[in-house]
Amino acid sequence: MKVEFAPLNIPLTRRLQTAAVLQWVLSFLLLASQSAGITGMSHCGQLYLSFMCYLKITKLDYFPIHVSTILIKTQDLDPSHNYIFGFHPHGVLVAGAFGNFCTNYSDFKELFPGFTAYLHVLPFWFRCPLFREYLMSSGPVSVSKKSVSYVLSKDGGGNISVIVLGGAEESLDAHPGKFTLFIRQRKGFVKIALTQGWRKRVKTMLTKILRIGRPIPVRQTLHPTLEQIEELHQTYMEELRKLFEEHKGKYGISEHETLI
16 A cells, blocks of 8 residues: 655645645544643643634635535425424534535525524533634534524524434444434424424435425424324424435435435
8 A cells, every 4th residue: 555645736726625624524523622622721821812713614615515415495484484404314524414504605595595594513512612612603503402492482483493313323323325313212302393383393304415305394282292292203204204215216326225
């Protein structure tokens, strides 16, 4: 095995694209721990940071998000309502969700005018000094019950809570050609949908090519029973299967493949 280096005559644009991808990966793998370490050192050594300058590479169009993830609309949404989007699968770095709902380089705003999407991520990331500001500059919010309820309770509609339901467990089982979702025990979003009521509807979504499914109307139930939660959860999973089966053949997935 030998190591081959990139030629020196590669255009600057290509090098910047490579740097953008590297920055994206390292921001998840290293930036949170480094930020915590820097903050600890600044307190221990009485060294104070004068400023933080964040390089927003995605806004410079160096990361071709519009090529890596395509957003396709199959249903119109009423902007007078609020919605929960279930996002599948998690993948390694949730690049599809970030690209479509935290940057301006997908077709989301054109496909769904009048809507504001909020990508919910683990509360842990907001407890990391400095990394918290880096993350918030791109728009994600906490996936805590309080945060999701706040988005869905906004008056006037037009708000979307995007929840990556499979979580870290699903991210560890991300492999090319596999269609395994960790959702059977993920029912918190169903309970929130029920307590928020019929104006807050649940939708389904799949990636690598994102295809948004039809809304599932939800009647408000302030104190839902376990049976009601289970019934809506089963409905959601069935709609997810229908979405997969209806469109898998269009994107090179063989007919014998099923959603697990």
